[in-house]
Amino acid sequence: MAWMAWTWPTAIFFAVIALLLVIFSVLAIRYPETPRVGVLRIETTRGDRLFIALLGSAFINLAWLGLGAAPQWGALIVCLVYAAAVFRFV
Structure with missing residues (x-):
């Protein structure tokens, strides 16, 4: 992965996106909603x-x-x- 500049802001960005996906998955399972x-x-x-x-x-x-x-x-x-x-x- 040396081709990509992995800086702290880049890592934080992807970590936040992953955390949002996990949170929204848990919310969808725990509190189902109607569209x-x-x-x-x-x-x-x-x-x-x-x-x-x-x-x-x-x-x-x-x-x-x-x-x-x-x-x-x-x-x-x-x-x-x-x-x-x-x-x-x-």
């Missing part, structure tokens, strides 16, 4: 909303890198607000 319809007018579950939040956050970070010169911490704040909105309204 709900939000502003997108499609049925979504917790896992669907997590996927939408992660995908949207990736695009937010790419846009932040491509369009702005501000520190990347700003994109993290925008992504957290976006994820909260996805879990609340979608």
Whole structure:
């Protein structure tokens, strides 16, 4: 794996994604839910909303890198607000 730059931020990123998947799997087993319809007018579950939040956050970070010169911490704040909105309204 010498071809990839494994830094602490990279390891933390993948660890957080793995932890989220484990938490959401446990929640799905322990507290099953019925899909709900939000502003997108499609049925979504917790896992669907997590996927939408992660995908949207990736695009937010790419846009932040491509369009702005501000520190990347700003994109993290925008992504957290976006994820909260996805879990609340979608």
